[in-house]
Amino acid sequence: MIGSASHPRKPGPSSELRAPVLEIDNLAVQVVGEPPVRHILEDISFNIRPGEMLCVVGESGSGKSVTSLAVMGLLPPGSLRTSTGRILVEGEDILKASQARLRELRATRMAMIFQEPMTALNPVEKVGEQIDEVLRIHTKLSRAERRAKILEMLDAVHMPDVERIYDSYPHQLSGGQRQRVVISMALILEPKILIADEPTTALDVTTQKQILTLIRELQKKHNTAVLFITHDFGVVAEIADRIVVMNKGRVIEVGSRDDILAYPREPYTRMLVSSVPSLVPKQRAALKSDIVLDLKELSKTYAGRGFFGRGRSIAAAQGVSLSVRKGEIVGIVGESGSGKSTVARCVVRLQDPTSGNILVHGDDIAKATGSQLRPMRRRVQIVFQDPYRSLNPRRRVGDSVIEGLINFGQRRDEALNRARELLGLVGLSADAMERYPHQFSGGQRQRICIARALALDPDILVADEAVSALDVSVQAQVLKLLDEIRERIGIAVLFITHDLRVAAQICDTIVVMQHGRVVEAGSAAEVLTAPRQDYTRALIEAAPGRDWDFQNFRPL
Known part of the structure; x- marks a missing residue:
């Protein structure tokens, strides 16, 4: 039910009467040096008042992060510059401020939290x-x-x-x-204004909940205005007072949280909201097909290394047993450090398991080495989280897709024909073969990675957080593609994710891991609607926006 357990958090009357901390008026940002003027942002106008949480949403390339960099005075010199408009921080136009004044304003009046804290x-x-x-x-x-x-x-x-x-x-x-x-x-x-640019995207649900609660707590304590940039509508439903929707460098719609999520006016906003996967699992019939992948008591221990000899060993996976049938998608969920990715990397033999069995159609690949392992590699392929880092930026897409086929002895002309067929399977035209990775969007690059993984006709596809870096509309497209491929060619899929919404929509079976061990496993419906373990219940409870049904907003 929409907003059944949610309450609007509109600023109170005293806040609404106070002057905005941040006011953006008719802002435009253009590319430097191009003869025909090309705008990245056009006519951006909105404001934030003290104590208000304003969420900015939109697809990749919509201009969210460029807007935040403009506010901080951090647009890359020589690449982008503001052409018109004003950015007022407590009434002071920062577009007219010197570099010395901007350095003074940063941290004292305005501050920013970036997506990846390690960088x-x-x-x-x-x-x-x-x-x-x-x-x-x-x-x-x-x-x-x-x-x-x-x-x-x-x-x-x-x-x-x-x-x-x-x-x-x-x-x-x-x-x-x-x-x-x-x-x-x-x-x-x-500072009076805090800009948070995707600060929880890479975090698991429990850590994400802690960070969101912390930002809210500190915001209330200091009456800070927060500009929160995200593509996660669960987070938006959880924290937003008002929402700004952006598309292709323009503001499409502005309104309260409840207005935007329950009564979106613009077709673009309605498309975004309807793309958010539901936490309610789809009903799927139990599969009786052959078992393709069978893990038996799989364990991986990392030997500690210290400056003065041997350090403490870490058991990343302990006694993990699960199976994946032909045409089945099995999801592994859990917090960071639960062992999900360790299991995935052992399955594709990017890491050697310490003990246990990895059976692919009955053949144990756990102990295979060298010449024994090479022919087995084509039977298990992986799609990683970041498609841009997965592709060689200097190689044309066609050459990347056929690389595995060439390595296993297929003639180039046959391999190219197979690549065209696969690109068609993932919804890309044949002319993509001659282009480079940077000429595609993030979603298109992930489709290319899926095509490359399928080139060798593997028995099992491992998807390690393959959609977590994508915005909701592209994520929905890639999930639909994986589901269609699974049904069309019957491939078995091991799907690693920390997003329970994604797991609910695509997985037949869900395996929950904690501290390297399997704590619960069953059908998606069983695990997500009637969890047996406290840890599973805690994961579901931490999922942001869990009380909102984004699929059923009010009709116009």
Whole structure:
């Protein structure tokens, strides 16, 4: 039921009467140096008031992140520049500010949280020193006062053992902890406007819930205005006061959370909302086909390595047993560190299992090495999360698709014919063969990766977070494609994901992992509607927007 357990969080009357913290008026951004003027953004106008959470949504390339960079004064010089409009932060037009003034405004008046905390932090500097740099530049506090303020901030973001965290390097922290460090750095000087650009996309549902709760908590405490950029409509349903919908560099629709999600006016908005997968699993008949993949007591232990000899070993997967039938999609879900990707990499033999069996049509590939393993590799293929990194940017798409076929001795002309056939299967035209990866969208690149994986007629396809980096409309297209391929050619699919909505819509069977072990397994309907384990229930409870049915918004 739409909004059945949700409540509008519109700013109260006192907030609505206050002047906006951020006001964007008729903003346009264009590409530098092109004779015919090409705009990336056109006529962008909206505002945010104190204590308000404004979510900006839209497909990749809609202009969400460019808008945020323009606000921060971080547009790449020589590539993009503002051509018209104003960006007012507490009444001051930052487009007229000098670089020195912009540096002063950043952190003190406006701050930004980026999607990937590991790239936002210096890997060779302790996190306490990195937060301290903000205070050194913008305050006159003594070192002792700065340290005390940093420890207080780390405690405010619910970090355990703040003294240890202060002296840790980024790689010694979990993904959720690193994002908390970035939030600490952004909010240490209590800025009036916080920009969060996809800050929870790479996080599992429980960590995501913690970060969203934290941002809300700190926002209320400091009455901060938050510009939250995301393609996750579950997150939008959970936190938004108002929503701005963008498409192709323009604002399409602006309204309250309930208005946009329950009564979308524009066709583009209706398409986006209807693309959000439901948490209610589809009813699927139990398959009785042959077992293609059979894992028996699969384990993988990483031997620790320290500066002074052997360190602590880590059991990433312990006694994992599951099976995948012909034409079946089996999903593995769980938090980061649960062992999902370790199992996937062992199945495709990118990593050697420590013990156990990996049976493909009864043949055990777990112990195969060298010349024994090579012919078996064509039987199991993988599609990774990031399609751009999976493809060689210097090779034409046709050459990438046929690479495996050529390596296994097929003639080039036959391989090219097979590549054209496969590209047609994934919905791309034959002329894609002559183009390069950068000439395609993210969804098209993932289709190319799927075509390449299918080239060798594998028995099983492993999809490791294959749609988590895609926006909702493209995600829906790729999920539909995988379902069609599964039905058309009967391939077995092992689907790794942290998104329970995606698992609900595409998986026949769901396997739940925690700390390297299988804690629950069954049909998607059984696991998601009648979970037996507390851990599974906690995962479902943490799924953002779980009380919203995005498929059934009100008709116009």
